[in-house]
Amino acid sequence: MFNITIDGKEMQVPKGTMLIDACRQAGADIPTFCYDPDLRLAGSCRICVVEAKGRRNLLASCVTPVENNMVIETESPDVIEARKVVLELLLARHKLECHVCEKDGDCRLQDYCYRYGVGESRFAGEGPHFFKNDPNPFIERDYDKCIMCTRCVRACEEITGAQAINVEHRGHHARIATAFNGNLEDSPCVFCGQCVMVCPVGALNSKISMGKGKSYQVDKVATTCTYCGTGCTFELNVKDDQIVGVSSMRDEGFSPVNKGAVC
Numbered sequence: 001m002f003n004i005t006i007d008g009k010e011m012q013v014p015k016g017t018m019l020i021d022a023c024r025q026a027g028a029d030i031p032t033f034c035y036d037p038d039l040r041l042a043g044s045c046r047i048c049v050v051e052a053k054g055r056r057n058l059l060a061s062c063v064t065p066v067e068n069n070m071v072i073e074t075e076s077p078d079v080i081e082a083r084k085v086v087l088e089l090l091l092a093r094h095k096l097e098c099h100v101c102e103k104d105g106d107c108r109l110q111d112y113c114y115r116y117g118v119g120e121s122r123f124a125g126e127g128p129h130f131f132k133n134d135p136n137p138f139i140e141r142d143y144d145k146c147i148m149c150t151r152c153v154r155a156c157e158e159i160t161g162a163q164a165i166n167v168e169h170r171g172h173h174a175r176i177a178t179a180f181n182g183n184l185e186d187s188p189c190v191f192c193g194q195c196v197m198v199c200p201v202g203a204l205n206s207k208i209s210m211g212k213g214k215s216y217q218v219d220k221v222a223t224t225c226t227y228c229g230t231g232c233t234f235e236l237n238v239k240d241d242q243i244v245g246v247s248s249m250r251d252e253g254f255s256p257v258n259k260g261a262v263c
């Protein structure tokens with residue numbers, strides 16, 4: 001066991017524990033974009049940084065294992081400043097239109113900007129604009145709202161096994177694309193919707209659900225799928241006695257068969 005002090009709280013955690021898990025055990029609310037416990041680590045978004053006493057650099061808590069006798073602060077002035085800069089960099093190429101966005105009320109970028117008081121970006125300029133029209137009947141792709149967390153890419157590869165999408169280009173012009181940047185219908189995509197389920201912002205949406213109710217306007221009803229005999233569980237989104245969408249259940253250990261995967 002390793003000793004660690006987090007926000008003044010002394011505790012012990014097993015060797016090999018990641019800082020993010022130790023911090024959460026200590027009650028700290030660590031923000032994350034690219035981190036997903038079911039996917040391989042990316043360590044790319046830097047919103048989960050924490051401060052370790054004696055270290056010159058802030059540590060990305062999702063990819064840093066606990067060391068013995070670490071002293072960690074999760075909301076120090078430097079941590080808060082770094083998170084604000086991350087948010088400003090993301091807003092620099094973000095189409096901020098929360099009022100008409102399907103993700104309003106269920107969006108991590110919106111939540112963290114509110115939490116840290118970031119309303120606009122000092123880095124904003126003429127950014128790249130990405131195509132939105134993908135004629136498939138299921139998934140709207142609005143990459144002007146993408147924060148390049150790559151959760152969709154990893155979920156498509158590691159959960160669905162389709163490898164339909166990946167990162168194209170680098171830097172300011174990086175974006176998610178199919179091979180040769182074509183439509184999803186012409187790729188190995190099977191329209192499972194897993195990418196939509198893991199997207200933390202409004203870049204991917206179900207076309208079938210769009211305009212039928214924001215997350216706080218629907219009731220979520222847990223159910224078991226009747227399509228095949230596997231017995232997957234998920235939530236139906238219900239508004240005015242109509243089913244308007246489906247959400248996977250991943251966080252609550254409530255999905256023992258499919259573990260949040262959707263087909």
Ligand code: SF4
Binds near residue numbers: 095097103109201
């Ligand atoms: S993705 Fe989030 S921050 Fe961006 S417009 Fe939609 S709700 Fe607002």
Ligand code: SF4
Binds near residue numbers: 164184188193
């Ligand atoms: S719908 Fe499924 S197969 Fe298609 S890109 Fe998304 S995760 Fe991959």
Ligand code: SF4
Binds near residue numbers: 149152201
């Ligand atoms: S589309 Fe969504 S999940 Fe994929 S990289 Fe962009 S923000 Fe992340």
